[in-house]
Amino acid sequence: MARERDASARPEERADGHGRDGATLTGEELVLSYPSTDEPVIDGASVSVRPGAVTALVGPNGSGKSTLLKGLADQLAPDDGSVLVDGEAIQSYGAKELARKMGLLSQESTSPDSITVEDLVYHGRYPHRGFFESVTDEDERAVDRAIDLAGCGHLRDSEVGQLSGGQKQLAWIAMVLAQETDVLLLDEPTTFLDLHHQLEVMEIVETLRQDSEITVVVVLHDIQQAARLADEMVALKDGAIHARGTPEEVVTEELLAEVFEIEAEVDPTPRGPRIEPLRPRYGGDDETRSETPVARSDGGGG
Amino acid sequence: MATETAGSEATTRRERLVGWFDGSLATLCLGSLAIVVVGGLVQVSHGAYSMSITSAWQAVLNPDVILNARAWRAFVFGPTVPILGATMPEMGTESLIVWNIRLPRVLVGALVGMNLGVSGAIFQAVTRNELASPFILGVSSGAGLMILLTLVVFTGIAAFLPLIAAVGGAVAFLIVYVIAWKNGTSPVRLVLAGVIVGTVFSSLQTALFFFANDIGVVQSAIAWTTGSLTGTDWEQVRMALPWTVVAMGLALLSSRQLNVLLLGENTASSLGMSVEKVRFALSGVAVLAAAASIAVAGIVGFVGLIVPHMVRNIVGSDYRKLIVGCIFAGPALMVAADVGARLGMSVLVGSDTQIPVGIVTGLIGGPYFLYLMRRQEQLGEI
Numbered sequence: 001m002a003r004e005r006d007a008s009a010r011p012e013e014r015a016d017g018h019g020r021d022g023a024t025l026t027g028e029e030l031v032l033s034y035p036s037t038d039e040p041v042i043d044g045a046s047v048s049v050r051p052g053a054v055t056a057l058v059g060p061n062g063s064g065k066s067t068l069l070k071g072l073a074d075q076l077a078p079d080d081g082s083v084l085v086d087g088e089a090i091q092s093y094g095a096k097e098l099a100r101k102m103g104l105l106s107q108e109s110t111s112p113d114s115i116t117v118e119d120l121v122y123h124g125r126y127p128h129r130g131f132f133e134s135v136t137d138e139d140e141r142a143v144d145r146a147i148d149l150a151g152c153g154h155l156r157d158s159e160v161g162q163l164s165g166g167q168k169q170l171a172w173i174a175m176v177l178a179q180e181t182d183v184l185l186l187d188e189p190t191t192f193l194d195l196h197h198q199l200e201v202m203e204i205v206e207t208l209r210q211d212s213e214i215t216v217v218v219v220l221h222d223i224q225q226a227a228r229l230a231d232e233m234v235a236l237k238d239g240a241i242h243a244r245g246t247p248e249e250v251v252t253e254e255l256l257a258e259v260f261e262i263e264a265e266v267d268p269t270p271r272g273p274r275i276e277p278l279r280p281r282y283g284g285d286d287e288t289r290s291e292t293p294v295a296r297s298d299g300g301g302g
Numbered sequence: 303m304a305t306e307t308a309g310s311e312a313t314t315r316r317e318r319l320v321g322w323f324d325g326s327l328a329t330l331c332l333g334s335l336a337i338v339v340v341g342g343l344v345q346v347s348h349g350a351y352s353m354s355i356t357s358a359w360q361a362v363l364n365p366d367v368i369l370n371a372r373a374w375r376a377f378v379f380g381p382t383v384p385i386l387g388a389t390m391p392e393m394g395t396e397s398l399i400v401w402n403i404r405l406p407r408v409l410v411g412a413l414v415g416m417n418l419g420v421s422g423a424i425f426q427a428v429t430r431n432e433l434a435s436p437f438i439l440g441v442s443s444g445a446g447l448m449i450l451l452t453l454v455v456f457t458g459i460a461a462f463l464p465l466i467a468a469v470g471g472a473v474a475f476l477i478v479y480v481i482a483w484k485n486g487t488s489p490v491r492l493v494l495a496g497v498i499v500g501t502v503f504s505s506l507q508t509a510l511f512f513f514a515n516d517i518g519v520v521q522s523a524i525a526w527t528t529g530s531l532t533g534t535d536w537e538q539v540r541m542a543l544p545w546t547v548v549a550m551g552l553a554l555l556s557s558r559q560l561n562v563l564l565l566g567e568n569t570a571s572s573l574g575m576s577v578e579k580v581r582f583a584l585s586g587v588a589v590l591a592a593a594a595s596i597a598v599a600g601i602v603g604f605v606g607l608i609v610p611h612m613v614r615n616i617v618g619s620d621y622r623k624l625i626v627g628c629i630f631a632g633p634a635l636m637v638a639a640d641v642g643a644r645l646g647m648s649v650l651v652g653s654d655t656q657i658p659v660g661i662v663t664g665l666i667g668g669p670y671f672l673y674l675m676r677r678q679e680q681l682g683e684i
Contacts, residue, residue, distance in 0.1 A: 075568060099574025106568045114618030115561075123562055127574035132555060179573070 022052030022213040023101060023182035025072060029081035032064070032071040040079060041067040042239045049183075049232075054209045054216040056226035058250075059236035060260050065219045066107065066187055068236065072217065073104040073185050085183065099127035103181040107188050109172050113161025117171045120160055121146055124178030143178050150174035150204055166197025173204060184208070186218040190225060202229055223260065227251045227272040235259050247272045257281060327623045330616050334634035341637035342408040346400045348645055350654055353396055361400040367393060373401070377536045402535060407644075408637055410534040410598055411659070413542045415605060415636025417595035419613070419628035420553045422606030424588035427560040427621060428581050429492045435607035436471070436592035439496040442603075443503035444474020445596040449526050450510045453519060468545075468593035474499055475589055529602030529660025531640050538598040545594035552587045553625050559584065560621040602636070602660045604667025609635055611674060639663045 027047045033040040041064045049055045057065040070076040072083055074090050083090040085101055093101065103124075111120060124146065125139045147153050152170040160168060169189060176184060186205070190198040202225060208214050209231065220226040226233055227247040235243045235250055237259045243250050251273040256264045265276040347358035367373050375388035390402065418436065425434040425441075436442050448470025452460055459466065482495035507527060514520045525532065559580050562570050571577050592606065612635075613627035636659070643659035 073572060075572065094574075095571070095576045096574035099572065104568075104572040106572070109569055110566045112564050112619035115564075115620065119561075119620065120565075123565060123573065126558075126562055129558075131559075 022050075022215045023086045024051050024084070025049040025102070025183050025215060025217065026084040026087075027068070027072055027081065028084065030068070030071050030078050030083070031080035032067050032076055032078055034067075034076070040239065042071065044081070045236075045239070045241050046081075047072070047234060047241065047244075049215055049217055051215050052213045053231035054205060054218065054229060055232045055234060056230035057217065057219045057234050057236060058223050058226045059242075063236040063259075064239040065236050067239075069104075069185055069187050069217065069219050073102065074098060075104065075106075096127040099179065099181070101181055102183040102185065103176040103179040104185045105172055105176045105187060105189060107191070109168075111160050113159060115160050116157055117152060117155045117160060117163075117174070118143070118147070118157060120171055121174045121178050124175040127179060142180050146174045146177035146180075149177055149207060151200060164197075166193045166200070169193060169197060169201060170204075173201065181214070183215045183217070186216065188219050188221055191221050198225070205229055223251065223256075224275050227275065251275065322620060322622050323626075324617075324623070327617045327627055330613065330627050331630040334630035337634040338408075338412060338637050341634075341641050342405070344641050345408050345637070345644065346404040349399075349404065351395075351399050353399075357396055358400060361394075361396040362405065364393070364397045364401075367397055367401050377401075377406075378540065380537060380540055406535045406539050407531055407640070410538045410542065411531050411636045411640045412633035413539070413546050414531070414595040414599045414602060415609070415632035415634070416629050417542070417546055417549060417591040417632070418602060418606040418636070419609035419632025420550060420625060421588040421591040421595070423610040423613075423621070423624055423628045424553060424556075424560065424584050424591075425606075426610055427563050428584050428588070430564065430566070431492060432611065433493055433607070434496075435604075436588065437601070437603050437606055438493055438500075440474040440478040440499035440503065441471040441589055441592045442596060442601045443500045443507070444477075445471035445593050446527055446601045447474075447503045447507050447510075449596065449600070450507050450523055453523055453526070454510050454514045467597040468590055471593040471596065472586065472589045474503060475585060479585075525658060526600035528658040529600040529663070530658035531599055531643070532656050532658070534598060542594045542598045545590060549587055549591035549594060550629060553591070554629075556584055556587065557621040557625050560625075564619065564621070600658075600660065602663055604663045604671070605632065605635060605639075608667045608670050612670075635663070635666070639666060 026049070027045065030042055030045050030047075031040050032042040045064075045068060047055075047068070057068060059065045067076065071078055074083065085093065085098070090098065121143050122135070122139070125135075125142060128139065128142075129135075147156060150170045150173045152167065152174055155163065155167055155171060158167075160171060163171065173186075173189065176186075189201050189205075193201065205216060205218060206229065208216055209229075218226075218229070220229070227250075230247060232245065233243075233247050233250040234241055235255060242259050243255055248268065251266055253264060253266050256262050256266070256275065256277075261281045263278045263281055265278065267274045267276070343355065343358065346362060347353055347355050353361070370391055372388045372391045373393070375386060376390045379387040381387055381389045393401070421441075422435040425436060425439055426432055428434070429439070445467040448466045452466050478492065478495045478499045481498060482491040484491070511520055511523060514523065559575070562573060562575055563577070563580065563584075565573075567577050570580075595602065609628050609632045610624065613624055613631050617623040617627050639662040640659045642662040644656050646662070647653050647655045647657060
């Protein structure tokens, strides 16, 4: 079997394993809004992320999944509600202390073009170093591990400006991995990448899921990827959590119809549910435009 | 085997510590040093009192001065400081001219170039904007206004000029920051706010001229606002040196913070940096450096803008290298420009008139900036 889905078995598997204990991450009744908007983007959402597992946030454009991640990452102060890491309020952590606990890979990361991949990854050690402290052996080991895990050893001395979008993303992932946090938040790490690099990024997350106790929360645009990658999924629509559970529980034809407003077929496979999108739905009820080209070319399979 | 591994680990660590000091940076530093030495030599051997290069060198290396403790006490502490200070000892005319007039001017130029280059480099990282400089973000005009207020109105506190200039610069930068702030700042907003504050402060400076009833005060005020090294001596070295040492030291120590700031506010804060605090502290260092240079040379334009640019073109945007590069390239530009300011007119029209060095740096800086604008498609964000 390509994939072990019995979640309860996993902690025992790793009882003797290396790596850190998975930390809990909880958002309680979060209300999140941007200064430029009146209406909150997320209105009273509660999430509890399972320690050591991969949780995927999915939803259509504008559903608030990235906003929820920013709230959990303390990049956006909540209007109401609270975020707890290991049971303690996120505000009780110092800035560096929190950065040793929780790492975030933002959607748009910018860096000077002339910086090398290695130097970029070393910046991931920032929260572990004092103001005047120089590089320690521990820093070096962490950077080597991170570069190894992200599979960008061959890019180590390349300048970031010379890399393709996919290679850049691997370098940035290596940077957050070098942070060696208990919780890792990834905001659409595969968007805009070619298929090869999408699969590379997914493999990295897969490795984290299997070989470490790190708690991963990932926002994914592609629900198929999410279904394949995640232990748990949280589906959002219009700023509210619509469904949560294992991919098998969440990825259903009804949910795709309600949340993503598409008609699709879902087949269970060993790699998680496989989704075949058929046609868009309109108006949110059962009425569909059956005369669309998509429907015709599909031979009316729905 | 084990020792071998340990040895190679130690090597990689040493490489991390000093490995960034690469060939291009070494070339830049040596080249800059050569320009400073040649420029300094030209400065000490030419002028109203003419002497040959040999006699100029002899005066520079005069053991009666170099090995004279009293002379150094006079240079470093001045005649008024008790115990440590001393009056200038007797020396020959040539030694006197070289050591008392020409050499300190080169030194002041080097300190000013250093301060402006590093100040600009820090501001460019803090605002993540290549167009930022002490000049554009209002610090110069704020410090300049305070200098004028001191010269014209509060003449009694002239001894604290560097401190007053620093306060003026800091206040002006804070005002720029507050004006630019709207859910965070952006490069364009900062530059625009700098223009606004600069305009207002320049008007106030101009207004102050009307309250000056002494033509001498007006003339010295004009020299201040254009940027000039004319008449600088050891007193200016004494004034700028301590602040320069502090500012350069802090800038070198902060290079890693500057590098992390370049990754953007989001990444920096997710790495655990208190972005606002660090930005504020670094701005303080940049303001100190800018104010130290303004206090001795007035408002010398364009140096703080183009030195970091030149260095970045050669060594890249790693601030560990960039700060070191600016500490060397700034003096090179400033000393070379001052050669033009002091001796240019005598070469061109044969008169002994000196022009303010700020005019020369503007004449070099403007076209260089135009060249950059033409060559680079995207000029702005680092």
